[in-house]
Amino acid sequence: xxxxxxxxxxxxxxxxxxxxxxxxxxxxxxxxxxxxxxxxxxxxxxxxxxxxxxxxxxxxxxxxxxxxxxxxxxxxxxxxxxxxxxxxxxxxxxxxxxxxxxxxxxxxxxxxxxxxxxxxxxxxxxxxxxxxxxxxxxxxxxxxxxxxxxxxxxxxxxxxxxxxxxxxxxxxxxxxxxxxxxxxxxxxxxxxxxxxxxxxxxxxxxxxxxxxxxxxxxxxxxxxxxxxxxxxxxxxxxxxxxxxxxxxxxxxxxxxxxxxxxxxxxxxxxxxxxxxxxxxxxxxxxxxxxxxxxxxxxxxxxxxxxxxxxxxxxxxxxxxxxxxxxxxxxxxxxxxxxxxxxxxxxxxxxxxxxxxxxxxxxxxxxxxxxxxxxxxxxxxxxxxxxxxxxxxxxxxxxxxxxxxxxxxxxxxxxxxxxxxxxxxxxxxxxxxxxxxxxxxxxxxxxxxxxxxxxxxxxxxxxxxxxxxxxxxxxxxxxxxxxxxxxxxxxxxxxxxxxxxxxxxxxxxxxxxxxxxxxxxxxxxxxxxxxxxxxxxxxxxxxxxxxxxxxxxxxxxxxxxxxxxxxxxxxxxxxxxxxxxxxxxxxxxxxxxxxxxxxxxxxxxxxxxxxxxxxxxxxxxxxxxxxxxxxxxxxxxxxxxxxxxxxxxxxxxxxxxxxxxxxxxxxxxxxxxxxxxxxxxxxxxxxxxxxxxxxxxxxxxxxxxxxxxxxxxxxxxxxxxxxxxxxxxxxxxxxxxxxxxxxxxxxxxxxxxxxxxxxxxxxxxxxxxxxxxxxxxxxxxxxxxxxxxxxxxxxxxxxxxxxxxxxxxxxxxxxxxxxxxx
Amino acid sequence: xxxxxxxxxxxxxxxxxxxxxxxxxxxxxxxxxxxxxxxxxxxxxxxxxxxxxxxxxxxxxxxxxxxxxxxxxxxxxxxxxxxxxxxxxxxxxxxxxxxxxxxxxxxxx
Numbered sequence: 001x002x003x004x005x006x007x008x009x010x011x012x013x014x015x016x017x018x019x020x021x022x023x024x025x026x027x028x029x030x031x032x033x034x035x036x037x038x039x040x041x042x043x044x045x046x047x048x049x050x051x052x053x054x055x056x057x058x059x060x061x062x063x064x065x066x067x068x069x070x071x072x073x074x075x076x077x078x079x080x081x082x083x084x085x086x087x088x089x090x091x092x093x094x095x096x097x098x099x100x101x102x103x104x105x106x107x108x109x110x111x112x113x114x115x116x117x118x119x120x121x122x123x124x125x126x127x128x129x130x131x132x133x134x135x136x137x138x139x140x141x142x143x144x145x146x147x148x149x150x151x152x153x154x155x156x157x158x159x160x161x162x163x164x165x166x167x168x169x170x171x172x173x174x175x176x177x178x179x180x181x182x183x184x185x186x187x188x189x190x191x192x193x194x195x196x197x198x199x200x201x202x203x204x205x206x207x208x209x210x211x212x213x214x215x216x217x218x219x220x221x222x223x224x225x226x227x228x229x230x231x232x233x234x235x236x237x238x239x240x241x242x243x244x245x246x247x248x249x250x251x252x253x254x255x256x257x258x259x260x261x262x263x264x265x266x267x268x269x270x271x272x273x274x275x276x277x278x279x280x281x282x283x284x285x286x287x288x289x290x291x292x293x294x295x296x297x298x299x300x301x302x303x304x305x306x307x308x309x310x311x312x313x314x315x316x317x318x319x320x321x322x323x324x325x326x327x328x329x330x331x332x333x334x335x336x337x338x339x340x341x342x343x344x345x346x347x348x349x350x351x352x353x354x355x356x357x358x359x360x361x362x363x364x365x366x367x368x369x370x371x372x373x374x375x376x377x378x379x380x381x382x383x384x385x386x387x388x389x390x391x392x393x394x395x396x397x398x399x400x401x402x403x404x405x406x407x408x409x410x411x412x413x414x415x416x417x418x419x420x421x422x423x424x425x426x427x428x429x430x431x432x433x434x435x436x437x438x439x440x441x442x443x444x445x446x447x448x449x450x451x452x453x454x455x456x457x458x459x460x461x462x463x464x465x466x467x468x469x470x471x472x473x474x475x476x477x478x479x480x481x482x483x484x485x486x487x488x489x490x491x492x493x494x495x496x497x498x499x500x501x502x503x504x505x506x507x508x509x510x511x512x513x514x515x516x517x518x519x520x521x522x523x524x525x526x527x528x529x530x531x532x533x534x535x536x537x538x539x540x541x542x543x544x545x546x547x548x549x550x551x552x553x554x555x556x557x558x559x560x561x562x563x564x565x566x567x568x569x570x571x572x573x574x575x576x577x578x579x580x581x582x583x584x585x586x587x588x589x590x591x592x593x594x595x596x597x598x599x600x601x602x603x604x605x606x607x608x609x610x611x612x613x614x615x616x617x618x619x620x621x622x623x624x625x626x627x628x629x630x631x632x633x634x635x636x637x638x639x640x641x642x643x644x645x646x647x648x649x650x651x652x653x654x655x656x657x658x659x660x661x662x663x664x665x666x667x668x669x670x671x672x673x674x675x676x677x678x679x680x681x682x683x684x685x686x687x688x689x690x691x692x693x694x695x696x697x698x699x700x701x702x703x704x705x706x707x708x709x710x711x712x713x714x715x716x717x718x719x720x721x722x723x724x725x726x727x728x729x730x731x732x733x734x735x736x737x738x739x740x741x742x743x744x745x746x747x748x749x750x751x752x753x754x755x756x757x758x759x760x761x762x763x764x765x766x767x768x769x770x771x772x773x774x775x776x777x778x779x780x781x782x783x784x785x786x787x788x789x790x791x792x793x794x795x796x797x798x799x800x801x802x803x804x805x806x807x808x809x810x811x812x813x814x815x816x817x818x819x820x821x
Numbered sequence: 822x823x824x825x826x827x828x829x830x831x832x833x834x835x836x837x838x839x840x841x842x843x844x845x846x847x848x849x850x851x852x853x854x855x856x857x858x859x860x861x862x863x864x865x866x867x868x869x870x871x872x873x874x875x876x877x878x879x880x881x882x883x884x885x886x887x888x889x890x891x892x893x894x895x896x897x898x899x900x901x902x903x904x905x906x907x908x909x910x911x912x913x914x915x916x917x918x919x920x921x922x923x924x925x926x927x928x929x930x
Contacts (some may be wrong), residue, residue, distance in 0.1 A: 178857075179836055188855045335856030337881065338895035523837060523855040526877040526884035543918070549837040553875040553886040561886050565872040806835075810843040811851065812828035814923075 003031040006093050006305070007100055009249065010108030011036025013045055014278025014294045016064055021302030023072055029306065032074045033100055035092070038131060039079030041065055045131070046291050049157075049322045052135050052164030085253035087271050104273055104305060107250055107261055111243040111279035111289065116152065120214030125221035126237045129161045136237075141236035142168035149173070152211055152235040154181040156321060159198065163323045165238075166202035173204045173232055175211060175224060181536065185319045185330035187522050189346075190369040191351050192511030197326045197351075206232070212774035240750055245280045245287050260287045266310035267301040277301050284314050292317065318379045320372065329375030332365030332382050333357050336522075340364055345396040346518035347371075353515060355522060356396055361389045374398040414468040423469060424462045431469055433506050438473045446470065463492050490519050493749035502539045506602040510547060511534065517585075524528045531749035534636065537672055538744050541786040548804065554634035557807060558794040559616055562609065567616060569608040570633035571623050572669065575643045575661035575681075576604030585626030593619055603640030603678060603745040605631055617808050620795035629793040636750070637672040638679070638740075641665040642690065646683030646700065655700035657683035660729050664698075667733060668740065670791040671783070674747035674756070677740065691719045695753040696736055701725070705732040709739060709765065710757040718754050721762050724770045738769045738779035741786070825915065825922035831859060832919070839883065842923065849912050850874035851921060852894050854881055859921055860894035861914035867892075867899060867907030877911040 006022070008015045011034050019032060036042070047061040069076045077094065079601070084093040091101045115121055125141065127134045128657060141147055142165060149165040151158045154176025162172040174181075181198075195205050210227040223233040245260030254269035256262045260282030267275045267283075279289055288294065293315035304310030318331035336342050336357045345354045352370035356363060356378060362385050366378040377399040381388060388395055394402045418433030437443055438453045446467055450456055456466040465553035474730035476484065484494035498517055502643040507513045510532050514524065524532065529550035536544040548556050559567035586606055590598050597609035611619055620630075632639055641664050644656030645648065661681040668679075680689040681698040691697025693713035697720050699706040704727040708720035723739070726732050742765065747756040757765060769776050798805040836910040850873045857878045858881070864874045870886030871900060877929040882891045882900060891900045895910035912918035914922035 180857075182855055335858070337858070338893070342880075499888060521880060523879055526878045526889065529877060529879065549835055549878065552877065557875075561872075561875060563869065563887065565875070567868075806833060806840065810848065811833050811840040811921075813843040814826060814828070 004029065004103040005101055006030035006032045006106070007102040008034045008103045008106045008108060009092065010034075010106075010110055010280075011038065011042050011076065011078065012108060012110050012278065013042070013063070013291065014110065014280075014298060015106065015108030015297040016042040017295060018108060018277050018301050019072075019074065021298045022305055025302055025306040025308075027072070030104070032072070033077065034069075034074060035077045035080055035082050035094060037079070037081055037378065040132070041069070041076075041078070043132070046127070048088060048132065048135050049160035049164055051132075052129075052138055052161065053167040053324070054164075055167075055324065058132065082249060085249065085274075087253055087274065097569055102273070104275065106301070107255075107269070107274065107276040107280060108278045109246040109249055109261075109280045112246050113239065114209065114242045114244050116240055116241055118214050120216055120221070121239075123216040123221040123237075124219055125235060126214060126239065127218075129157055129240045130243075131237055133250070138165060138236060138238065139168060144235060147171075147235040148233055149236045149238065150175060150232050151238045151240055152224070153240035153242070154178070154205060154207070155184070155242070156182060158238070159194075159203070160322055161238050161240050162203045162309075163198065163201060163373045165236075170236075171204075172202065173206060173234075174198075175206045175209045175226070175232065177208070177210065179208050181205060182319075182321070182328075182330075183206070185334065185367070186328070186369075187335050187355065187367055189355070189511055189514060189519075189522055190328070190330075190367050192509070193351060193353055193369045193515060194321075194326065194328060195805055196793050198323070201323070201326075245282065247280055250276065250280070258282050265300070265312050266304040267297055267312060267681075268304070268310075275301055275305070283312065286314060288315060288317075290317055290319065295301075314378075316383050318375065320375065327368070327370055327372035329366065329368040329372035329378075331364070331367075331375070331379050333359070334365040334367040336365075342522065343392075343396045344520045344522065346515055346520075348516040351515075354396055354781065358388065358392070361387050363388055363395075369637065400424070402723060414465070417471040423465050424453075424455040424514075429453050432780055434466065434469050435473050438470060443470075444474065459600065485740070487531060488525055490514075490521040490524050490528050491517055492520075493517050495751075495815065498532070498745075499539075499748075500537050502535055508540055508544060510535065510550065520811075530555075534672060534674065534749055538786070542789040543820065555636070556804075557613065557616065558630055558632075558798065559611065560634045564610075566610045566612055568633070569611050569616070569619055569623075569629035570601065570605050570631040572665075573605050573628075574629040574665050575641055575658050577643075577658065577662065578606075582626055582628060585623060586613050589619055589622045592622065595619075601633070601640075603633075604642050605633065605640060607633070614809050617799045621799035624793070624796050624799055630795045634671065635672065636675050638665075638668045638670070638677050640678055641668075642678070642680040642694070644681075644683045644688040646681075650683055652686060653683035653700070654702045654731075655683060655705065657681040657689065657698070657700050660698065660700075660705075660732065661689075663729065664733060664736060667787075668737065671787060672790065673740070673744050674749050675752045677743075678751065679736070693718070694720065696720075696739060698732060698736070704728070707732060707735055707739075710754040710762070712752060712754045716754070723762070724767060735769060735776065737783045738776045739765065741779040741783040742768055744783075744786075825917075825924060827920050828923050829921055830919055831857075831916055831921055834859070834921070837878045839876070839878060841872075841874045847870065848874065850883075851923075852878055852883060854878060854894065855869065857909065859914055859916050861912035861923060862892070862894065862897050863912060865909060866890055867897075867909050868903070873909065899926040 002190040042064040044061040044063050050056040081095045091098050091099050113130045127137050148171040151162040151174045154174050162174045166172040180188050181194050212227045213225045215223045215225050221237050223231045225231045227440040247257045247261045250261040251257040261280050262282050263276050269276050278294050296315050300310035300312035318800050321328040340359045343356045355367050357365040363382040391402045417431050421431045423431050442660050443449050456463045486492045487495050507516050508710050533547050533550040554560050559569050593615050595608045601607050641661040643658045643661030647653035677695045679696050680691040680693045680694040682689040683700050691699050693711040697708040706725050707723045709723045710717040711720035826930045828842045836912040837855050839850050839852045843880050850862050852860045864872050871885040873883050875886040876883040884891050885891040890903045893900050897911045915922050
């Protein structure tokens, strides 16, 4: 009996794997021939990254050598392009007129790397990252001393390419369109850690970067020009921006093709004798670019072609990055979503971030960084749809711990832990040390246990576990935690600890803080984000980039939101002084923009109420034109300096209170603070500027200036306390700035000066700013440094320099209403 | 089958932020979360009708700028302590080739 003829087009991973799977099931059924476009045997394409990195050789990644083809009686047409398929006559036509008849045909034509149609894309030295020829070109480029590479695309392939090039000694820069690396697999927290890890390995990343053109000389690439005007020099440019299924042959042959070659669950195309597997396939609307689905497809196809019934139902995907020493795993709905619950674990010491997403009591996805050992376990739980309600409390700690404690509820699980089980990794405290301290010393609270054993006293991430141990030991005798409250539900750390860590650990971005301080949410909340943004801004002036999306709306749009969604606008009037020209300009603006209310404020300013958001930039432009700037009436920062007329006009005035108020305001405006800061300067103890209920107040006397601190006249009524008296205006300004800086550095977000003072004590403030003159000078110098970058009028930037232009107008206007559900 | 209306690029919306779309029946707030997803709600908090487009976006929620209610972007329902107190209508939205599409406008009654 003659064998059936099986022809495979594609000598890549899918084509050969399909043949292997068929041979495994029925080695003698088919007479097999394979066409391959590359002039070499079958190799493991996904291992090209380690070849590029010099961690493997080509021989290491060959899957099937020539002997395999020979031993299995397979005819290999290597380097032979297939030019057509005759479906009617069931034959394959190749270059040079070769025709091979088939009974069954498998198309495994794979995919082509997508090439961006940028100007200069045809220059020599512009490559993709797809086959061994690309790798050889990259290795050749790296031979030149000081050579640089640019990789477009911060996905899996692009990062592996960049890492490989860096390992070859090249300076490598990844240019990525999105703000997060591997954004289809990683959330922002993991993306941040990855970026840091790559930097350590010599790979720089430019995020949010739009490529404009590839530039070159003498037909050879010399750099990549970005839309922001920068040009990144390079000797080789790798495009790794994705793949598209290679379905051209199928389409020409007349098979049904959409994005890829359309197949059913048996991997059969629209022609019953033609099958297709791999990256060229579109199955149930999905095209795949990873290896695991290809293996699934090949198994289904082999079943179908060996008397079984192929049933491919699609693949659930997981990803691992192949960069040495960087453990990254991602699967499923890693970013959560409706009805999903996040379990987040961070270990700052080890650089670990884990996020497991639970939906309907099952694992719906996971993203792991730094320790991906349990990736496979989460993936199995996810694919099997296992109910994880019972292991919910320990699942984030991984398989070993969870299965060690399985079947027990969390408190019983803790009770069942051996005494040698380590509870606090930072301080090396075992369960036995905690229980014996509790019983021998009569401890009853977390604070007690912390003080005696140091368990949970460092990073604090084991706090819940320590509490469980205390509860298990004491039962009802356990006293719940007291002490400083955490910043918010995203963290167990209080404000002070976070502020100290930002400085001590050099934390310079929000993801850095969230990782180091082991935040339990992926991107914080409306409570901690504004606080962190301020703390970073205060700690790293001029260096930290303000995150406008972490600011409350008033500070984001530099106006105060009102109950109806309109805004109020308050121009600055230095020390409460104004001029006829300013008043005329304000009146004109109020008329021109039909502003419904004009009000005099308690801080000696004029408030324009009811301005439409869309009008804000135009209103500001008109006020700017008359010489006025933002009054920061919306800011957690310096607001107003209220003054009386002082010695200029008043028969009782002892000093120029108006002049000092104006000097203070001109010196201190623009500074951000934990909460709003209001100042006043009164020209005599009659105190017409009400200095003694301000955050910082000055009362002028004949012999100098009394500096008062810590007043309030809002939710709480509180008179100031006298800090000290100084002799000159200059000293008054220096001392007030030093107090302001001390508050800026030590206050907790939303904590007014009077509350901060109650917490740290007036004596502490006096010691630091009055008695210790060196310290006062240092505080003053830091304030001055901070002001260098703070004193930019936010109105002018938005009114005439196009900053945040999208913020003030709708992104689109539709003539009709919307279909709301 | 609803038709869809292109209102701009996904990248027109800041990450962890929101933009308004003006319609004859009032504004729609379109949100982009840190995981790159896009949501749309009528721009009105169920509490005192604050403009949700002006709030702080975190996770899949937005905190209303007026009184800090947290609204679930997917369902329009208030969460936490305010759960069960009314609901903001959800506007069907989808993303195609980097563009944000809202369901085709329907004529107001």
